[in-house]
Amino acid sequence: MSRFTKEMETRAYELLALYPEKRSATIPLCHLAQEQNGYLTEESMVQIADLVGTTPAEVLGAASFYDMLHTEPVGKYVVGVCTNIACLLQGGEELLGHAEEKLGIATGATTDDGMFTLEDMECIAHCDHAPALQVNYRFFGPLTNDGFDTLVDDLSAGKLESEVPPHGTLSRVQRKHPIAVPLEEIVRHRRDSDAKEGERLAAKAAAEAKEGSN
Amino acid sequence: MTDSEKKLKLTVNGKEVESAPGEMLIAAAEKAGVLIPRFCYHPRLEPVGVCRMCLVEVKGPRGFTLQPACYIAVADGMEVVTDSDKAKKAQDGVLEFLLANHPLDCPVCDKGGECPLQDQTLTFGPSESRFVEEKRHFEKPIAISKLVYLDRERCIQCDRCTRFAADIAGEALIDFEGRGGELHIATFPDKPFASYFSGNTAQICPVGALTTTPYRFKARPWDLEQVESTCVSCAVGCQMVVQSSENEIVRYLGIDSEAVNQSWLCDKGRFGFESVSSAERIPSPYFNEASGMVETGWSQALDKIAKALKSAEPESVAVIGGSHMANEDIYTWVKLAKGVIGTDSVDAQLDDGLDPKIVALSDRATIQEATQAKLLILMAGDLREELPILFLRIRSAAKKAGLKILEISLSETSLSEEAEVSLRYFPGHAEELVNGLFGAEIDPQLFAGDLQAARALVSSVDPASVVVVGGRENLADSSLDPERAIAKLLDTLVGSKFLSGLRRGNVNGAIDLGMVPGFVPGRSQLQAGNEALRAKWKTLPRKAGRNSKEILESALKGEIKVLFLLGADLISDFSDSALAEKALSNIPMVVGIDTLTNRTTSHCSVVLPATAFAERHGSTTNIEGRVSTLGKKLVGFSLSRPEWMIAVELAAYMGEDLGFENLHDIWGEIQEVSQLHRGLSIAALGAPGAKEGIVVPLSASKVQISTRRVLDPIATPGITSVGVSGPPSSSAALPGEGDPVLSESTYSPQRSKLLELLAQNDRAKAGPEADNFALVVSKRLYDHGVEVMSAKHLSELVAPSKGRVSPKGWGQIGLNGSGLTRLQGNGASVELELVVDPSLLDGVVKVEFDGALGEVSKLFGVDNSTSRVKMEKV
Ligand code: SF4
Ligand code: SF4
Ligand code: FES
Numbered sequence A: 001m002s003r004f005t006k007e008m009e010t011r012a013y014e015l016l017a018l019y020p021e022k023r024s025a026t027i028p029l030c031h032l033a034q035e036q037n038g039y040l041t042e043e044s045m046v047q048i049a050d051l052v053g054t055t056p057a058e059v060l061g062a063a064s065f066y067d068m069l070h071t072e073p074v075g076k077y078v079v080g081v082c083t084n085i086a087c088l089l090q091g092g093e094e095l096l097g098h099a100e101e102k103l104g105i106a107t108g109a110t111t112d113d114g115m116f117t118l119e120d121m122e123c124i125a126h127c128d129h130a131p132a133l134q135v136n137y138r139f140f141g142p143l144t145n146d147g148f149d150t151l152v153d154d155l156s157a158g159k160l161e162s163e164v165p166p167h168g169t170l171s172r173v174q175r176k177h178p179i180a181v182p183l184e185e186i187v188r189h190r191r192d193s194d195a196k197e198g199e200r201l202a203a204k205a206a207a208e209a210k211e212g213s214n
Numbered sequence B: 001m002t003d004s005e006k007k008l009k010l011t012v013n014g015k016e017v018e019s020a021p022g023e024m025l026i027a028a029a030e031k032a033g034v035l036i037p038r039f040c041y042h043p044r045l046e047p048v049g050v051c052r053m054c055l056v057e058v059k060g061p062r063g064f065t066l067q068p069a070c071y072i073a074v075a076d077g078m079e080v081v082t083d084s085d086k087a088k089k090a091q092d093g094v095l096e097f098l099l100a101n102h103p104l105d106c107p108v109c110d111k112g113g114e115c116p117l118q119d120q121t122l123t124f125g126p127s128e129s130r131f132v133e134e135k136r137h138f139e140k141p142i143a144i145s146k147l148v149y150l151d152r153e154r155c156i157q158c159d160r161c162t163r164f165a166a167d168i169a170g171e172a173l174i175d176f177e178g179r180g181g182e183l184h185i186a187t188f189p190d191k192p193f194a195s196y197f198s199g200n201t202a203q204i205c206p207v208g209a210l211t212t213t214p215y216r217f218k219a220r221p222w223d224l225e226q227v228e229s230t231c232v233s234c235a236v237g238c239q240m241v242v243q244s245s246e247n248e249i250v251r252y253l254g255i256d257s258e259a260v261n262q263s264w265l266c267d268k269g270r271f272g273f274e275s276v277s278s279a280e281r282i283p284s285p286y287f288n289e290a291s292g293m294v295e296t297g298w299s300q301a302l303d304k305i306a307k308a309l310k311s312a313e314p315e316s317v318a319v320i321g322g323s324h325m326a327n328e329d330i331y332t333w334v335k336l337a338k339g340v341i342g343t344d345s346v347d348a349q350l351d352d353g354l355d356p357k358i359v360a361l362s363d364r365a366t367i368q369e370a371t372q373a374k375l376l377i378l379m380a381g382d383l384r385e386e387l388p389i390l391f392l393r394i395r396s397a398a399k400k401a402g403l404k405i406l407e408i409s410l411s412e413t414s415l416s417e418e419a420e421v422s423l424r425y426f427p428g429h430a431e432e433l434v435n436g437l438f439g440a441e442i443d444p445q446l447f448a449g450d451l452q453a454a455r456a457l458v459s460s461v462d463p464a465s466v467v468v469v470g471g472r473e474n475l476a477d478s479s480l481d482p483e484r485a486i487a488k489l490l491d492t493l494v495g496s497k498f499l500s501g502l503r504r505g506n507v508n509g510a511i512d513l514g515m516v517p518g519f520v521p522g523r524s525q526l527q528a529g530n531e532a533l534r535a536k537w538k539t540l541p542r543k544a545g546r547n548s549k550e551i552l553e554s555a556l557k558g559e560i561k562v563l564f565l566l567g568a569d570l571i572s573d574f575s576d577s578a579l580a581e582k583a584l585s586n587i588p589m590v591v592g593i594d595t596l597t598n599r600t601t602s603h604c605s606v607v608l609p610a611t612a613f614a615e616r617h618g619s620t621t622n623i624e625g626r627v628s629t630l631g632k633k634l635v636g637f638s639l640s641r642p643e644w645m646i647a648v649e650l651a652a653y654m655g656e657d658l659g660f661e662n663l664h665d666i667w668g669e670i671q672e673v674s675q676l677h678r679g680l681s682i683a684a685l686g687a688p689g690a691k692e693g694i695v696v697p698l699s700a701s702k703v704q705i706s707t708r709r710v711l712d713p714i715a716t717p718g719i720t721s722v723g724v725s726g727p728p729s730s731s732a733a734l735p736g737e738g739d740p741v742l743s744e745s746t747y748s749p750q751r752s753k754l755l756e757l758l759a760q761n762d763r764a765k766a767g768p769e770a771d772n773f774a775l776v777v778s779k780r781l782y783d784h785g786v787e788v789m790s791a792k793h794l795s796e797l798v799a800p801s802k803g804r805v806s807p808k809g810w811g812q813i814g815l816n817g818s819g820l821t822r823l824q825g826n827g828a829s830v831e832l833e834l835v836v837d838p839s840l841l842d843g844v845v846k847v848e849f850d851g852a853l854g855e856v857s858k859l860f861g862v863d864n865s866t867s868r869v870k871m872e873k874v
């Protein structure tokens, strides 16, 4: 099931309606697809391209730029260990090494049971808790090797379900309200401000021309 | 003074340079003779400033800083230094970075020898690399389509190919994937770079990352020779160079002609060269005898034909085809047929075009006028399929300059997205729709679209600023309906202009030179007579002749004794292949003059080999009436001869002298007898400023004559690197030298009401029927025509013809999942795959023409009614 389900499709249209340019919805829709499938399947990229009026190659181009979007299958939990400077000084590299051993996979790989994908990360802005890591973009740290093992065991045992939703889910709070600012208003506002800018430039050019002729 | 004329002054390396607002610094400097190095900048693409090769010092409030010259617009008083130590160090640094990951495959790279990276490294770069680390690796070239290979290791991420694909062609089938050190060009999995314009990306790639399959490992640039020419694969007439090595064409590249193709070629034009060296080339004259094809000599063959001609009444002689020939061939054949034999049954169109009166007698627009019109009305087939580069020009004008388009068509086309309003009509009801556009009541069942909006659009503009592109969208219907619709548009919108949407190579030149019934050279009608002509021609036809359909019909009645087929593969190409086949078997002498063996060859009594494109000099005429030259790069194949020569010799065997020894003689006579061409001297045609051709009549072409730009060497590297060689142009048969000597022609179109010149459309007006679908047959770029099929790589792109129906029709046939359907009409039955097309009206099925396969053409006959088919699920 890799195209949007009916429910997700409704959400997709809600997202699309938020943007004056359909194209701008590309990244939010990628997140939505990832929420549904855990990663961006080819079919979902094709569907997104249709929805936003670009080509699948362009969706892939945009998606592949961002580390948070996965174009290949990942585990239920994507564990990202920070190895940037603060964490490095606090043993981030060692933690990553330990994680490889504990999970039995190399960085970048996914466990056979499809539970964990291990990644190394640049600074995740959790430096005050170095060495830090993220599981599906939820922060943990500082972590010792033992702490890491406990974390993994808890995740495997399903003890952290409420804290860490499956990969792809960015937020469990969903927009229930209609769009606050109607699209027409946004368009009108854009047009007005463009017109003002045009006038400003014209006035400036006129002033300059006058100066020039003096 | 308008903004664009306002001049600015800046200094580049201490020299004062004039420029206009909005111009990019890199272009302004270039005009002043300072070539700033560049990779990503291309004068035909929007600037992006990504490669940083063009860093120069520009003075600002904080003194001189490094800025990318391709990405900053000029300003008055700007001070720029391009050759300081700082600028050089920056350029040097950029090159070192680019080379850090570059594989240096030069010895085995197609681009080696014409590579901007090589050249600019030599000129601006470091001589040694400090980089000792491992370079990044990718699988060596991967085929991203049947025509293009991508070598990701060689790519310098200049973004040219991707900008071309997204912005110019409008199909972003390739894009950057990944980020940083991982960044590379990619297609989407299972979605190849299947664009009609893909070859252009290889032409502008500044390294050997994109190469084309037909040219791969074929030659090295320093072994190539080139000549400028005009593409005749369709009637746009794109300017290009023909490059060859050892008497074999290896590639075509697009020349930057402002008026026509602005650097680009479509893939059919670009890769069609393979047909020139096809194994199907006819090597010598043949007689078709009971035992099969028997090789013969020119003299025996011509003698036999001449004898047959002598015993035939003028009216029983007919000529079909010739739309691929050069102007000189066309004129010579017209003179032979109409001026010596005395038959007017001469038709370059194969019942797939328009009444020549519309093309010849309307005021004609240039492509530029069409793109700058206040309103462009499209009433032609899908231009991307029929006139690809015209599609690009119109698309760009709509995207960038807001060209307003009103589309009147049978279904969605590739320009529908750009159209302000699209109107659809039921086959056979174009004229009614156009009447409706001008206020008449029309039956809402027979059209779709916002008629009110269309009316408002048309009345909002000055009629004289409207251009109508008219062509033939539906081969399965008589041409009268679209003709009358186009005529009505042109008549009602007083002062509007017409741009021909006729697709075949030089069909517009054929019309201009009288290779159609009812006309003589110079867009003049036969009955109007012509003093100049009488002086030069022995006779003139006594009766108005027949068009190709009528010729074939008279053949059925035994009225045709000699038929010349000039490059006309009737059985593949004529819309009613059954009629063609029957008619051919009923003509005692069918003379096939062609370059390639095709399905019609075996029906000919005598076959004569003609020289192909690039094997002869000459000129051709495009949709605008632009006459441009054809270059010769190869020695003619085997015993082949150019068509004009065949006509001259044949006349000699008949005891007549056409009076031509070379192309100069022919062109000289054209100028004398055709007011349309008067003043267009050979010197003018071959002059440097006129290389992109000159629009006839001359009064229309003043502006066009010197607009051809010479692009910087890095824009189309393959052209500048190859010397123009072969015979110097002065000794060539056609091109002249020196400044264009133009005298104005006195020609003016006899513009009366076009509609009055056309026949009445009195057939029954049928609308949708319960279980019969109205058949629409349209052309596509890669069909099973002999031209495509004999070019190896293009032939691989030909897909089976598909059909389209409206969602309701789909349901009606009971299709779901698979669209395999049996179509029955005209006593024939054909199976093909249908897809849903919501833009089609209910009760219509649209099928792609399949050329030499000859399946689709069985479904309809060329009578005067809308063709109907029954459909059932398979
Ligand atoms: S493939 Fe060629 S044109 Fe495309 S980005 Fe790379 S270097 Fe540029
Ligand atoms: S658009 Fe027509 S003239 Fe131009 S390259 Fe293609 S086939 Fe040739
Ligand atoms: S360096 Fe690891 S979170 Fe900032």
Ligand code: FES
Pocket (backbone or CB within 6 Å): B037, B038, B039, B040, B041, B048, B049, B050, B051, B052, B053, B054, B055, B068, B069, B070, B071
């Ligand atoms: S940044 Fe100017 S040419 Fe690339």
